Amino acid sequence: MSAYKTIWKKEFKDALRDKRSVLAAMSYAFFGPMLMAVAFFFLISQLTDPSDVKISIDGKQYAPELIEHLRENGIVERDTDWPAEVTPIELSIPENWAEAIASATPIAVTLRADWSAQKQQSDIKRVEQALQAYSAQIANYRLILRGIDPRVIQPVQVAKQDMATRGSKAALIMGSVLVFILLSVFWSGMNVAIDISAGERERNSLEFLLSQPVSSQAIVIGKVLAASCFALFGAMLSLILIPVIFSFVPLHQIGMSVDFSLEMLLIMFLALVPLALLATSLQLFVSFRAKNFKEAQTYISFLLIIPMAASFGVEFARLKTPVLYYLPLTGQHQTFLSLIRGETVNWLGAGVSAVFTLVVAVLLTYLIGRMLKSEKTVFGL
Amino acid sequence: MIEVKSISKSFKTVSALSELTFSARDGEITGLLGPNGAGKTTCLRIIYGLLRADSGQALIESVDANRYPLQARSNLGIFPDKFGLYERLTVREQVRYFGELHGLQAEQLEHSVDNVIERLDIASLADRKSAGFSQGQRMKVALAQALVHNPKHLILDEPSRGLDVMSTRILRDILREQRAAGTCILFSSHVMQEVAALCDRVVVMAAGKVAAEGTPDELCQLTGEAALEDAFVKIIGSDEGIAA
Numbered sequence: 056m057s058a059y060k061t062i063w064k065k066e067f068k069d070a071l072r073d074k075r076s077v078l079a080a081m082s083y084a085f086f087g088p089m090l091m092a093v094a095f096f097f098l099i100s101q102l103t104d105p106s107d108v109k110i111s112i113d114g115k116q117y118a119p120e121l122i123e124h125l126r127e128n129g130i131v132e133r134d135t136d137w138p139a140e141v142t143p144i145e146l147s148i149p150e151n152w153a154e155a156i157a158s159a160t161p162i163a164v165t166l167r168a169d170w171s172a173q174k175q176q177s178d179i180k181r182v183e184q185a186l187q188a189y190s191a192q193i194a195n196y197r198l199i200l201r202g203i204d205p206r207v208i209q210p211v212q213v214a215k216q217d218m219a220t221r222g223s224k225a226a227l228i229m230g231s232v233l234v235f236i237l238l239s240v241f242w243s244g245m246n247v248a249i250d251i252s253a254g255e256r257e258r259n260s261l262e263f264l265l266s267q268p269v270s271s272q273a274i275v276i277g278k279v280l281a282a283s284c285f286a287l288f289g290a291m292l293s294l295i296l297i298p299v300i301f302s303f304v305p306l307h308q309i310g311m312s313v314d315f316s317l318e319m320l321l322i323m324f325l326a327l328v329p330l331a332l333l334a335t336s337l338q339l340f341v342s343f344r345a346k347n348f349k350e351a352q353t354y355i356s357f358l359l360i361i362p363m364a365a366s367f368g369v370e371f372a373r374l375k376t377p378v379l380y381y382l383p384l385t386g387q388h389q390t391f392l393s394l395i396r397g398e399t400v401n402w403l404g405a406g407v408s409a410v411f412t413l414v415v416a417v418l419l420t421y422l423i424g425r426m427l428k429s430e431k432t433v434f435g436l
Numbered sequence: 437m438i439e440v441k442s443i444s445k446s447f448k449t450v451s452a453l454s455e456l457t458f459s460a461r462d463g464e465i466t467g468l469l470g471p472n473g474a475g476k477t478t479c480l481r482i483i484y485g486l487l488r489a490d491s492g493q494a495l496i497e498s499v500d501a502n503r504y505p506l507q508a509r510s511n512l513g514i515f516p517d518k519f520g521l522y523e524r525l526t527v528r529e530q531v532r533y534f535g536e537l538h539g540l541q542a543e544q545l546e547h548s549v550d551n552v553i554e555r556l557d558i559a560s561l562a563d564r565k566s567a568g569f570s571q572g573q574r575m576k577v578a579l580a581q582a583l584v585h586n587p588k589h590l591i592l593d594e595p596s597r598g599l600d601v602m603s604t605r606i607l608r609d610i611l612r613e614q615r616a617a618g619t620c621i622l623f624s625s626h627v628m629q630e631v632a633a634l635c636d637r638v639v640v641m642a643a644g645k646v647a648a649e650g651t652p653d654e655l656c657q658l659t660g661e662a663a664l665e666d667a668f669v670k671i672i673g674s675d676e677g678i679a680a
Contacts, residue, residue: 061536065525072524259520263581266484267537268510430487 058269062277067284070247079246080285084292087235092300099305108178109133114148121148121189128185142169144179146186159197232301233391234366236293236323237384240331241338241362243289245355248282248338253351256343265433272424275339279420282335290327294320319394326387326405329412333383334362336419343423344432380404383412437462438483438589438622443492445478445644452478453644455492460622460637462588465615467631468624470641471672476624477517479641480593483622484514496589510538513587515595515623519578523567527558530566531580538585552584556610572603579610590614592623596630608634628665638664642672 070076112132115122125131137143147165149155155162164186168179195205255261264274298315341358342351366388369379379385380401386408393400426432438460445453453475460466468476481487483494485505494501494508501508522530532549540548553562556576561569566577575595582590590611596604611621611634625631631638632652640648640655648655648671652664659667 058537061533065522065529065533068529069522069524255520258523259518260522261520262486262516263514263519263578266486266509266512266514266516267534268506268539269537270506433486 058273059277059280062269062274063280066247066251066278066281070250070281070285073247073250076246076250076285080243080289081292083242084239084289084296087239088232088293088297088300091232091235092304095301095304095306107131108144108181109135110144110146110178110182111137112146112148114150114152117150117152118148121152124189124192125182125185128181128188130182130185142172142175144168144175144182146182156193229395230370230392232297233388233395234363234370236290236297236391237327237330237366237388238359238362239290239293240286240327241334241359243292244282244284244286244331244335245338245359247285248278248335249342249348249351249355251278251281252339253342253345253348256345257347261433265427270424271427272421275420275424275427279332279336279339279416279423282339283331286331286335287324287328290331291324294324322394322400323391326390326409329409329416330384330387332416333412333419336416336423340419340423340426343426377404381407381411383408383415386411437495437497438466438591438620439493439495440479440483441493441495443479443482443489443494445475445482445487445490451644453482453489456641456644456646457492458639458646458649460589460620462620463615463618464636465611465621465623465634467635467638468622468641469626469628469631469638469668470624470647471626474641475644476626476641477593478644480517480591480622480624484509484512484591510585511588513582513585513590515578515582515590515592517593519574519581521566521569521574521577524565526563526565527577527580528553528562530577531584534581535584540585548584548586552580555583555613556580557606571598572600572606575599575603575607579607583614587619589620589622592621594624594626596625596627604630628668632664640668640671647671 106129108130110130110133112122112125115132122132145165145167147167149162149164152162166179166182166186168175168182170176170179194208198205198208255264265271298320301315337358338355341354345351345354362384365384369385369388380389381404386404390400390405390408440456440458443453443456444451456475456479458466468479470476478487482489483496483501485494485501485508488502496508496511499508499511522533525533528549531552532545535545535548553559556579558573558576558580561573561577566574569577575598579595582592592611595607599607608630611623615621615636635652638648638650638652638655639646648658650658655667655671656662656664659670661667661670
C-alpha cells in the first residue's frame with residue numbers, strides 16, 4: 056500500500072475515535088440548518104399573519120358601513136389594551152361623517168400609527184388598503200350616479216406583474232442557506248486538521264513520523280485527504296439535512312418553492328469536493344506553523360473569516376461580475392445560486408473554478424510538504 | 437555501520453557540532469556520552485536525516501543521510517528524543533502503522549507486529565489504547581515502533597530517561613539481544629552507569645566535538661582514572677551536567 060494511503064487510513068481512524076472531532080463535524084451540519092429553519096419559520100408566520108388586525112377606532116358610531124367594510128377585510132376594533140411597548144394604531148372618524156358623505160365633500164379620517172415599526176408594517180398596510188378601497192368604492196358609486204363611467208378618472212392603469220418566479224424569490228432567502236452549505240467544508244474538517252498537524256506536534260509524535268522512510272509529501276497528502284473526508288462528511292450531512300428540515304418550513308405560504316432534487320444535491324456535493332481539499336490544505340498550512348493546538352485554533356478562527364466574508368459579501372452586495380464564476384469559492388457559490396434559481400449552470404465557469412480550486416489545493420499541499428522538510432518549521436527554530 | 441564524517445552544524449550563530457567524526461560498528465553498542473547541550477540530539481537528528489548538516493556526511497551503510505534520507509531511514513530504527521504515542525490507537529495499531537510506513541505488507545506485516553510484541557513482552561498491552569500508560573510501558577511501545585521492521589541499525593536518544601530500575605533493566609536486555617543479532621546500536625546518554633554497563637565503545641562528546649573515543653576500559657586507562665565517571669570528568673574538563 057502506498058504510504059499516503061496508510062497515513063490517510065490511520066489519521067481517519069484516529070480522528071473518528073476523537074469525539075471532539077466527530078462532534079465538531081456533525082454539530083455544524085446538524086444545528087445550523089435547524090437554526091435557520093426556525094428563523095424562517097418565524098419570519099414566514101409573521102409575513103403571512105392571517106388573523107384579524109385589531110386597532111382602536113374612535114367614533115365608530117358615525118360610520119357603521121365603513122366599520123362593516125373594515126370588518127369584512129379583517130380589521131376589527133380592539134377589546135383589550137395595547138401592550139406598553141407597542142405604539143397603538145388608531146383610526147378616528149369625525150362626527151360629520153354621514154353629513155359629508157351625503158353632501159359629497161371630502162372627509163378627514165385620521166390614521167395614527169408608527170410607520171417605522173417593523174412588526175406593525177403589514178397591519179398598517181392592511182388598514183390603509185382597506186380605507187382606500189372603501190374610498191374608491193364610494194367614488195365609483197358617485198360617478199355612476201352622475202352618469203359618468205368611473206374609468207374616466209383612471210387614465211393610467213398600472214398592471215403589476217411580479218416577475219419574480221417562485222424559484223427566484225426563494226433564491227433570496229436560500230442565498231444564506233447556500234453560504235451555509237459552502238462554509239460547511241471549512242467548519243467540519245477544521246478540528247481534524249488542527250489535531251493532525253499542530254496536535255501531532257504538541258503530542259511530540261511529529262518528529263518520529265517525519266523520521267520514517269516516507270516522503271513528507273506523502274505524509275501531507277494522507278493528512279489532507281483524512282481531514283477532507285471529515286469536511287465532506289459535514290457537507291454531505293448538511294446537504295441531506297437541509298432539504299429534510301426545510302420541507303417542514305411552509306415556504307409556499309410566501310409564494311416560494313424550493314425543491315432540492317437529488318441531481319441538484321449531487322452536483323452541489325461534487326462542487327464541494329475540490330473546495331473541501333482547498334479548505335483543509337489551507338487549514339493544515341496554517342496550523343502546521345502553529346506551535347500547539349491552541350495557537351492553531353486562534354489562527355484558524357481568523358482564517359474562517361475569509362470564506363465567510365467572501366461568500367456573505369457576494370451574497371449581500373449582490374455582486375455580479377463574470378470573474379466570480381471562475382474563482383475558487385465564489386465559483387461554487389455561483390453554481391449553487393444558478394441551481395437553486397433553476398437557471399442553467401455556467402458549466403464552463405463551474406469547471407474552471409473547480410480546476411482552479413484544485414490547483415490551489417495541490418499547490419498548498421506541495422508547500423506544506425516542503426515546509427515539513429525545513430528544520431525551521433519542524434523544530435520551531 | 438554508521439559513519440559520521442566531519443559533520444558541522446550551526447543554528448544561526450550558535451555552533452552545535454564542529455567537525456564531528458566517529459563511527460558505530462555492527463554488532464556493537466556505541467554510546468554517545470556527553471553533558472547536556474553537547475550536541476548529542478543534533479548529531480542523531482542529522483543521522484536520521486531530520487536536520488541537515490552544514491558540512492560533512494552521515495553515512496548509514498554508505499548511504500548519505502542528507503542526500504538520500506528515505507533510503508537511509510529504511511535501514512534505521514529510531515527512538516527519538518521526544519516520543520509521543522497516538523493515545524487513541526491501540527498498541528498493536530500503532531506498531532502496525534509504523535510497520536506499514538516501512539513498507540511491510542499483509543502477512544509479513546502481521547508477522548513482524550506479532551513478533552515485536554512478543555519480543556518486548558507487551559502482549560498484555562497490545563490491544564489497549566496507550567492513554568494512561570506508565571513511562572516504562574510507553575518506552576516499550578516506542579521501542580516496538582522502532583524495531584517492528586527489524587532494522588539493522590538502532591538509534592536511541594536517551595532511552596533510559598524517566599525509567600525505573602526494572603524498566604531500565606528490560607531496556608538493557610533488549611539492547612543486548614539486538615546486539616547479539618548483529619544490529620548496530622548507537623545511543624546517547626548522560627548517565628554514566630548505563631554507558632559503563634552496556635557499551636562496547638564510548639564516544640565522549642563535549643561542545644560539539646569528540647573529546648575521546650574507546651572502550652570504557654581504554655578511557656579509564658587513557659586518563660589514569662579507575663572509574664569511568666572520573667575519566668569522563670577529566671576528558672571534558674568539568675563536572676557540568678553529569679548525572680550520578
